Amino acid sequence: MYKITVVAGDGTGPEVMAEAKKVLNKTAEVFDFKLEFNDYLIGGIAYEKFGTPLPDETIKAAKDSDAVMLGAVGDWKYDTLPPEVRPERALLGIRKELNLFANLRPAIVWEELVNSSPLKPENVSGVDIMIIRELTGDVYFGEPKGVDVINGKKTGFNNMIYNEDEVRRIAKIAFETATVRDKKLCSVDKANVLDVSRLWREIVIEVSKDYPEVQLSHMYVDNAAMQLVRAPKQFSTIVTGNIFGDILSDEASMLAGSLGLLPSASLSDKGVSLYEPIHGSAPDLTGKDVVNPIATILSGAMMLKYSFKMDEAYKTIEKAIKDVLKEGYRTQDIMSENKTLIGTKKMGDLIAEKIK
Ligand code: IPM
Ligand code: MG
Numbered sequence: 001m002y003k004i005t006v007v008a009g010d011g012t013g014p015e016v017m018a019e020a021k022k023v024l025n026k027t028a029e030v031f032d033f034k035l036e037f038n039d040y041l042i043g044g045i046a047y048e049k050f051g052t053p054l055p056d057e058t059i060k061a062a063k064d065s066d067a068v069m070l071g072a073v074g075d076w077k078y079d080t081l082p083p084e085v086r087p088e089r090a091l092l093g094i095r096k097e098l099n100l101f102a103n104l105r106p107a108i109v110w111e112e113l114v115n116s117s118p119l120k121p122e123n124v125s126g127v128d129i130m131i132i133r134e135l136t137g138d139v140y141f142g143e144p145k146g147v148d149v150i151n152g153k154k155t156g157f158n159n160m161i162y163n164e165d166e167v168r169r170i171a172k173i174a175f176e177t178a179t180v181r182d183k184k185l186c187s188v189d190k191a192n193v194l195d196v197s198r199l200w201r202e203i204v205i206e207v208s209k210d211y212p213e214v215q216l217s218h219m220y221v222d223n224a225a226m227q228l229v230r231a232p233k234q235f236s237t238i239v240t241g242n243i244f245g246d247i248l249s250d251e252a253s254m255l256a257g258s259l260g261l262l263p264s265a266s267l268s269d270k271g272v273s274l275y276e277p278i279h280g281s282a283p284d285l286t287g288k289d290v291v292n293p294i295a296t297i298l299s300g301a302m303m304l305k306y307s308f309k310m311d312e313a314y315k316t317i318e319k320a321i322k323d324v325l326k327e328g329y330r331t332q333d334i335m336s337e338n339k340t341l342i343g344t345k346k347m348g349d350l351i352a353e354k355i356k
Contacts, residue, residue: 011281013071019348133245
């Protein structure tokens, strides 16, 4: 019996989460284990009820569970709120509270969907990249930050900062991950300009000494952004800082064809992990039964794999998704000619049905 704290959040978050639960419940039935889902509030919906986007009871429940599943946060109606209570702050807050410094974002191109990518099929076919994004440091959390009047001018500033321990622990995860993949790791930085990147590179090289079997390369982030669309198959495992990882993972989703396909796992060195799709809350699509639940369903599958070590169950869900796609079913974001257009719920139903 596993206790899961579910924070579905705003916009289409609850819709995709419902489908993930559906598929996980079916998987639990088939594989004979039990999942207890406990719903808590996060984001704008939490702000409306508690005056804060990340209530204490949500943090407490998260810490006291076996894993956390998150939908998405944010809505344009909260765009005018002060920064401390904006929904996005809750996401950063829960990452920090749970010390989720390692964010695994797999970008895998499924054969069934090579034509959904805006890039040439021959370039994306076979792509299987694991982006490892540092998640609790960098310019996202660095101090000092703010908007002040400096020399008579309004001035905004953030601090891109990493200490050696923060780099070392994410580098270790990256090398471990590369070791069980195909032993190729590319560290992405901006060491030609940024001091913080020079330290990043120095520490990554230091950690590489413990992993002589892993072939390490370095790439500047601007070049990496270009190479990712030019020749994505050159990449296997990528490790990078918080902001570069944020940007490159959105870019990588277009290899797969849609933001609605990419899951993620956020891990700490001990304790609870959190699973969420990389996409946002898509408020304009809320309640229309059109968004793609696959990223959230896959995030649930990652939970089974990483938190509960259920490799078989993970593979079964992945295969169920592939089978449904093979039969030609598509949500709007991955729709193409001669395929069958279906909605969020139907996609969840079909995937759940395939699990046996
Ligand atoms: C992501 C998102 C978040 C981030 C936002 C919503 C705060 O873009 O998870 O990639 O920037 O980390
Ligand atoms: Mg992002």
